[in-house]
Amino acid sequence: MLLTQDPRLNLDEFAERLGLSKTTVSRALAGYSDVSAKTRARVEEAAIAHGYQPNPLAQRLRSGRLDTVGLIISSDLRHFGDAFFVDLVTHLSRTLTDNGLDLLLSAADPGDAELAALKRMVGGRRVDAMIVERTRRRDPRVDYLLDMKIPFVCHGRTEDIQGYAFVDMDGEAAGRMATERSIALGHRKIAFVGPPAATLTFAWHRQTGYAAALKAADLSVRDAFIVEGDGGEAFGNAATRRLLDQDDPPTAIVCATDLEAIGALRAIADYGLAVGKDISVIGHDDIPEAARTKPPLATIRQPHAAVGKRLAEIVSRLAQGADPERHQEIWQPELIERQSLDIALD
DSSP states (O other): OOOOOOOTHHHHHHHHHHOHHHHHHHHHHHTOTTTTTTHHHHHHHHHHHOOOOOOOOHHHHHHOOOOOOEEEEEOOOOTTTTTHHHHHHHHHHHHHHTTTEEEEEEETTTTHHHHHHHHHHHHHHSSSSSEEESSSSSSSHHHHHHHHHEEEESSSSOSTTTOOOHEEEEEEEHHHHHHHHHHHHTTTOOOEEEEETTTBBHHHHHHHHHHHHHHHTTTOOOGGGGOOOOHHHHHHHHHHHHHHSSSSSOSEEEEHHHHHHHHHHHHHHTTTOOOOTTTTEEEEEEOGGGTSSSSBBBEOOOOOOHHHHHHOOOOHHHHHTGGGGGOEEEEEEEEEOOOGGGGOOO
C-alpha cells in the first residue's frame, strides 16, 4: 500500500497509524538500544514513507539530551600540524553528524584555563559527552569527567586507564621502532627531542620506547642526548642546535613529532650538514608536510582521519550507554621510510 506523505503529521498521529506507543516510536527514531532492530526499522521506514520528521527541540526537552559532544582544544597548537588537526576534526565532526550528533568546539590555554572551560561546558549542561585531547599522565580533566559520570573518550591515555574509553597509538612501540631502525643503520649516538615526558603521556611513551631500544642494544641513554621543551618546529630547531653544539654530537635524532623533526632538518641544513648523509632524522605523525621536506622526512604514521572517525564512533556509543572499558584501543605504529633516514655507518 502506498502511503501518502504528510509533513504536518505529529507524533501522536504517527504512533497511532503504526499501532505503537509514542514512547516506542520516539525511542526508535532516537536510536535507543532498548527498541528491537525490527521495530526500529519499521518505524524508520514508515517515517520516510509518511514524510514524518520529529521535532528535534521537543525530543530534546523530553529526553533531556542535547545531542551535542564537546571538544576543548589547546589554544597553543604547536603540537599539531595544521593538516593533522583539520583532518582529525573534520572526520570527527562528519562521523558525529552521521550519528545525529553535533560538535561543540572551544579553545583554551593549556592547564587551569582548559580545565575551567571543560567545567563550564559540562557543568553548564551544554553537552551530553566529551572528547579529551592531548592527555596528561595525571590528568585532572579525566578525574573531573569520571566524577561527573558524563560519557567521554580520550585521544590518548593517562597513567591510570581505569573507567574510561580511549583511542591511542602505541607510543612506546613507536619510539622503540624509530630507534631500532636508527640502530640497524649503524647509529650508536642517537638523540631524542620531544615535549616533557613528565607531563604529556604521548611524550612519555615515545621517550620510554626510545630508551628501551637503546638498552636492548647495550647502548647507554645519555642525558645530554635527551632534549625536552614546549614542542613545535621552533623548539625542534633550537633543540637540534643544542645537540649539534656538543663536543660529541649525535648522528641520529628521533623526534616525538614531525613538527619538531622539520625544525631539526632546518637546523641541520644551517650547520652545513646533509640530512641522510651526515645525520639522520625521524619524526612521528606523518603530516602532509613530512613528504615535502628536503629531503623527505621518515616518520611514524598516525592515521589522523581514522582516529577522528573512531573517536566519534565510540563517543556516540557511550552516549547510548555503552561500557567505556570495552572501548579502550591501542593502535600499532607504522614506519614510513624516506630519505631523511638514508644513512649507513661503518
